[in-house]
Amino acid sequence: MAGVDPSKPQSFPSWTDYYGKFENGGGIQEPDCTDEKDCGKEVTNYSLRNRDLQMYEGKIRAALHYLLETYRKKGPKNSLESTARHFFYYWLGEKRSNSRKGSTEFRGDIILLCNAINQPSEKGPFGIPCDNPEKVIFDQRKRIFDYYYDYSTVQKKILEDGDASREKWSSYLEGITKACDAIKDYCKPEVENTRGDDQYCKQFEAQYGAYCSAAKLPELEYKLKSAQQEKQSTQLKLNSALHQANKASSLSSTFGTVAAIELPAVIFFLYKVKLQFKVAKYK
Structure with a gap:
């Protein structure tokens, strides 16, 4: 129907x-x-x-x-x-x-x-x-x-x-x-x-x-899909930061570039995504 x-x-x-x-x-x-x-x-x-x-x-x-x-x-x-x-x-x-x-x-x-x-x-x-x-x-x-x-x-x-x-x-x-x-x-x-x-x-x-x-599956699938999308977005930001860092002429500019995109927040988010996948896996 x-x-x-x-x-x-x-x-x-x-x-x-x-x-x-x-x-x-x-x-x-x-x-x-x-x-x-x-x-x-x-x-x-x-x-x-x-x-x-x-x-x-x-x-x-x-x-x-x-x-x-x-x-x-x-x-x-x-x-x-x-x-x-x-x-x-x-x-x-x-x-x-x-x-x-x-x-x-x-x-x-x-x-x-x-x-x-x-x-x-x-x-x-x-x-x-x-x-x-x-x-x-x-x-x-x-x-x-x-x-x-x-x-x-x-x-x-x-x-x-x-x-x-x-x-x-x-x-x-x-x-x-x-x-x-x-x-x-x-x-x-x-x-x-x-x-x-x-x-x-x-x-x-x-x-x-x-x-x-x-x-329960549709909601779990949605959360996994959302986590995957956020992970991809974070990876793109990180790749962009590294690319900019490689172009920089000094160590200080490298740190400045990475800090500008809040690398600690990125690392924390990757940890959170990893944790979500572990939780979803064992549900």
Whole structure:
């Protein structure tokens, strides 16, 4: 998607492929999600009123009907429905996160919603890690999940944007990095062990670790490129100083020429550039 723009969330594949479809029910004019259908039975299990989501019931029924009509195949569960249900979980969970109901009850609500989405009736489970994260942790998980899906499109656009990408994408990538850092802290063994069996944390590093690292690369590359440019500029100044010094007829004029371009400052800058490369190398 050539038009993806970090200032326009609805331009990302995660929105155009899933969230946007859920919002408008896939464009289906008369969704059939009555209580006697599998769709309606599943929505009943969400207990929307208890989650302060009753105002979205029509939208949720339409979204689930679209999901089942589009992704459900006869027989055992399939990967297409599994992926769609992961997005559906984050879509519905975000509505609960943004609801008027307090955050103190969020953890209980999200695990009940997750269980109902992950294993409806005879189907499933669909691999959604159902635990009870705090509201802020859920929001960070969603940010990482969306980035994971959008990654190839984002990376391609960053390369296309070239030098303009830093200003355009830095805020978005910083948000991803902060989300990753928050989850890594949340999943530290000494913290995780106090919460019991946390499936998400067990899967996090293997599934998302490399993508979290990739979010830092554009900024590191920019710093390295900037350091290289400054190093080249400094080398040119030093070469010019030496050339002028060689032309000078006395030792004193040599020192005067070099001092004029503040050679000590140049030497200090070369040391700083060398230090930057060492830091970047071992990050």
